[in-house]
Amino acid sequence: MTFFADAQEFLPALLGGLRVSLLLTLLSLLFGLPLATVLAFGIRSHNPVLHWLSVAFVEVGRGAPALVVLQFMYFGLPTAGLTLSAMASATLALTWTTGAYCAEYLRGGLSGVPQGEIEGAEALGMTWGDTLRYIVIPQGWRIALPSLMGFAVILFQTTSLAYTVTVPELMSQAYSIGSSTFKYLTVFVLAGILYAMISIPATWLSVLVEKRLNKHL
């Protein structure tokens, strides 16, 4: 029964960590998704500067492991004279990762909008702006949403990397409890359960959303 006694003792600190993990996920999505939208249009742009800048941003964001970007923001930037708090550098790093991955999903979604629908709008005399606003973007989002939701779950798990830069999220709480009590097994099992309690329902939700979205297609 010591497991449950320990669990009761550790849970408040772990839940506090979970809150930080969720906050970090939310912030990264909040800043990362608009960034991804801009990058997706940037990649599609005919302007070479915009195009290559966006491509570079996305390729670096996807090519470099999130851990490397994270370490760069926290340990690397101060060398260049910019010191950010642990939470700010983690948010910045994961925003980049989110922007880069989601830009690809969005770009795929936008180019997946059937040409016929776009021509339908054009033939009616809709402006290109209206066609984007009412046809291409809503449909593109719809196509991309399942991948975006899948990414959000992975992002949530990726926030565990932030323990390496002292963000007090779930993983780092688990680690510090483990190192002071040596009850690593208990605490990591608990942490795993907490991660799963968010991730698994979130995955179910994304399947549900996908079904709902495809209802009319």
Next chain:
Amino acid sequence: MVRVRDLSKAFGGNPVLEGVDLTVLEGTVTALIGPSGAGKSTLLRCMNLLERPDAGEIEIGSHRIDARSRFSKRQLYALRRETGMVFQHFNLFPHMSVMRNVVLPQQRILGRSKAEAEHRAQELLARMGLADKGGQYPNKCSGGQQQRIAIARALALEPRVMLFDEPTSALDPEVGAEVLEVMKELAAEGMTMIVVTHEMGFARNVCEDLVVMADGGIIEQGDPQRIMGDPSHPRTRSFLHAVLQR
């Protein structure tokens, strides 16, 4: 009046239309027929500038565009507003209800209020025999219904001319007949229409004018009954023969 003058269009150096001239009088229905690859769709798509012609003039009502000279976005939209187009595959917006499919373009393009646009949409849907379909989504409607929704969507913008590109080719014959019936009523009301079709019955009985295209040009034009009875061009003859065999 709709007038196309000396229209040329090539795709990647491959000429598809070569100096096409066509005049369609207000209130008449013109059938456009011809073998696959003749350039029928391209001609129609040049008329509303879905394709940009390489040379030639397009005149619809008081709007005229010369393909060789520069024209503004405004001129392009002004010309498009004079035309309504109906596609083989309907091209409805699947993420919007039937009502919104017909209402949104009116709001965005004509600046109609929502109430006004809904009133007009309901009127047109009722005329298409779809009075109860407004709340549905397109994919819940049959092909024939979807095509009639597409016609209502185009008509709601009060075009001067309606362009139809094989509107019944993707439909079963019985369902296609419903769509042809609607088109026949439109014709009777005096709508100017240009119809690319393989429906020879429609061309013969509803259209005032028959245009036969082959290899990027018009090879014959005139009274449908006369041409179908006694085609003067050998290519028309073999084309009609092939179509009527089916």
